[in-house]
Amino acid sequence: MSERLHLKTQVLTIVVVLANVFGNFFMSWGLKRRGALLGDSVLGYVRVMFDPWVALGIALLILWLLSRMALLSWADLSYVLPVTAAGYVLNVVAGRVFLGEHVSAARWGGALLIVAGVALVGSTSIRTTAPAEDRKLEAALQ
Amino acid sequence: MRWFLVAVIVGATTLGDALQSAGMKRHGEIHDFRPGALGRAAATLARNWYLIVAVAMMAVSFFAFLTLLSLAELSFAVPATAASFVAETIVARWLLKEQVDWKRWTGAGLVACGVALLAL
Secondary structure (H helix, E strand, O other): OOHHHHHHHHHHHHHHHHHHHHHHHHHHHHHHHHOOOOOOOHHHHHHHOOOHHHHHHHHHHHHHHHHHHHHHOOOOHHHHHHHOOHHHHHHHHHHHHOOOOOOOHHHHHHHHHHHHHHHHHHOOOOOOOOOHHHHHHHHHHO | OHHHHHHHHHHHHHHHHHHHHHHHHHHOOOOOOOHHHHHHHHHHHOOOHHHHHHHHHHHHHHHHHHHHHHHOOHHHHHHHHOOHHHHHHHHHHHOOOOOOOHHHHHHHHHHHHHHHHHOO
16 A cells, blocks of 8 residues: 555545534534524525524535545545544534533543544555456456 | 434435445546546546435435434434444445454444443
8 A cells, every 4th residue: 555545545534534523513503503493394404504604514514525435435434434433532522612512421431432443443454445447457357 | 303313314324325435436546636637526426326326315314414413412413323333334344345354343343332432
């Protein structure tokens, strides 16, 4: 595995994690600011999307989707999922620090287990299946 | 209602992610991150049926998540929906044929345990 691919993977992983954490955070912030329950009507969903904080959250989640798709174009799903799980820990921290939500000792313990899982999977190879080009070549040779 | 929404989110996310990974692998590695090249890649990807269904599944997951966020705290909503983690690792091993070694299974297990603790 080339050093360039490792660097590309690390940079994109950071983008994926941060876009997800801040996307969720701004969306939650916007929804709580409005103080309204969703689910009663389609109009409720449309109206809430025009809240500036919710819109910013959605824009970041679009960035999250696109950067994650790019990452999945070369990295295994069973690699991408655990390493981007660092976002769950940051979500809990963001909920505690910026939204004032209660975080128990058990939740902090859970966050530590996730960090250990992320570190373990992060030490495995990025890709274990043959690249598409290889598969095409194999098919052409058969 | 909370747990029903969690089930919808987990099911749709697992299916969506498996299709997204398969679709992107079929397209091949994205090398060029310049705007023009990304635009051309997006045009090709927009015709990829794996990705079209994957995005539809993600939309289902997204609206269910939006509803959950309005009913529950962020520190409940996000960890609870991470149960998709284990389901997706199994799908990656058996459907996508990835080599999930002991480090990945253990890592997935640690994250799943962590998620269970987060949801307390």
